[in-house]
Amino acid sequence: MAERRLVPRRRVIALAALAMVLIAGAATALAVGGDEGGHLAANRAQLKRACAGMLPYEELRPFVPDAVAGRVDEYGTELEPGEQSRSAAHCTVAWPGHGEVRVTAVPVLSELPDSVEVEDLAPGEYGPEREAPGLTGTTAKQGGVWLLAECPAGLRGQVRPTGLLHVDAAVDLPRAGTLADFRTAVHVANKITARQKCGGSPLKKPDEVVDPYEAHVTKDYKVTSVDEPGRDQPKCRGLGARTGFPGKWTAGGDLQGSRLLSVCTASADTEDPADWDVTDITAASWAGEVGDSAYDQYRSSGDTPDFQDGRRDTTVPQEDGGAALDLWARAQCAAGPTYHRVTARFAVDGHGFDIDVSKARRAELSTAVRKVLDAYLDDPAAWPRQQRCHDTKLIGEVEEWQ
Structure with missing residues (x-):
């Protein structure tokens, strides 16, 4: 019988430890060298820490890629306490070639970073692609x-008092859609306002996004159908009919349900309108800092009464055809000083020739646009009455001869 040789206990332990190291190393090599990149755990941990922990980690976690290691670029007063910055937060988490999450938050000290002109808010070809009912905001042209x-209590550390925060967010990752963008923006906004202790209620995270051009909504902004573009908005429904202009009118507007801004549009269902018939109406309101920003945006293009300074053009050129007249007013509403702007668009066909506008015709146009403003202000379901607007004062008219 062969003699059995005993292996010292310490050697057994050392061999076992070596085997464990080799197994772990092999597993790591397989993870890195296989189909997956092996970065998932690290990338998720990085996402959780990024942006001072202000990103909605549990919601974004399923979208984090594994293929490459992530990179973080961040700065801002809420990310670096004690630092001076015009941004409350500016943060990007990027996975090169595999997407990114970016958020920016800035106090509104002057003009808004995004356009709030009617054409950029109203449903239609140039309007927003998606909205989240109950939020003041929409999709951005840059993504x-x-x-x-x-x-309400104001944001700390600013060069002048402001109570408004602008947040943009983009979740540019596979399988993440516009709803993830909105929910990320809301999460960041709520984190900042909570840290600032500036009062007010947290924004509610949306459960859906809708196409403002197609959606039908009820009074509480719940979507009921999407079969006809832009019709049956409660706050816009009476705009065409209450003006008293002839024709069958359809109306549509934004779905934000905001106390800071509102847009309604109405169009007459007329195939062959006569010259100077009203064919389209818009009515918009902007409150607080949003109102100041909107007025500045229009003024920069020369479309405010103080810019035109009472001048009157007596000729409508026929390069594009059509004419519109805007009427601006100022009021006090629930969210503060507010600008109203209503527009009446008229059918004009000079068959290739310029059209002279007589004094009598010009007076008729003023009467028409004032009728639009009165209808907008008096409608119980429209935004001004809902926001308790009062002390409305006319500012002046703006000609849009095209």
């Missing part, structure tokens, strides 16, 4: 979404 959050 992602933007929204506004109110801070």
Whole structure:
């Protein structure tokens, strides 16, 4: 019988430890060298820490890629306490070639970063692609979404008092859609306002996004159908009919349900309108800092009464055809000083020739646009009455001869 040789106990332990190291190393090599990149755990941990922990980690976690290691670029007063910055937060988490998450939050000290002109808010070809009912904001032309959050007690550390925060967010990752953009923006906005302790209620995270051009909504902005573009908005429904202009009118507007801004549009269902018939109507309101920003945006293109300074053009050129007249007013509403702007668009066909506008015709146009403003202000379901607007004062008219 062969003699059995005993292996010292310490050697057994050392061999076992070596085997464990080799197994672990092999597993790591397989993870890195296989189909997956092996970065998932690290990337998720990085996402959780990024942006001072202000990103909605549990919601974004399923979208984090594994193929490459992530990179973080961040700065801002809420990310670096004690640092001076015009941004409350500016943060990007990027996975090169595999997407990114980016958020920016800035106090509204002057003009808004995004346009709030009627054409950029109203449903239609140039309007927003998606909205989240209940939020003041919409999809942005540069991608992602933007929204506004109110801070009644004011944001700290600013060069002048402001109670409005602008946040934009984009979740540019496979399988993540516009809803992820909105929910990320809301999460960041709520984190900042909570840290600032500036009062107000947290924004509610949306459960859906809708196409403002197609959606039908009820009074509480719940979507009921999407079969006809832009019709049956409660706050816009009476705009065409209440003006008293002839024709069958359809109306549509934004779905934000915001106390800071509102847009309604109405169009007459007329195939062959006569010259100077009203064919389209718009009515918009902007409150607080949003109102100041909107007025500045229009003024920069020369479309405010103080810019035109009472001048009157007596000729409508026929390069494009059509004419419109805007009427601006100022009021006090629930969210503060507010600008109203209503527009009446008229059918004009000079068959290739310029059209002279007589004094009598010009007076008729003024009467028409004032009728639009009165209808907008008096409608119980429209935004001004809903927002308790009062002390309305006319500012002046703006000609849009095209």
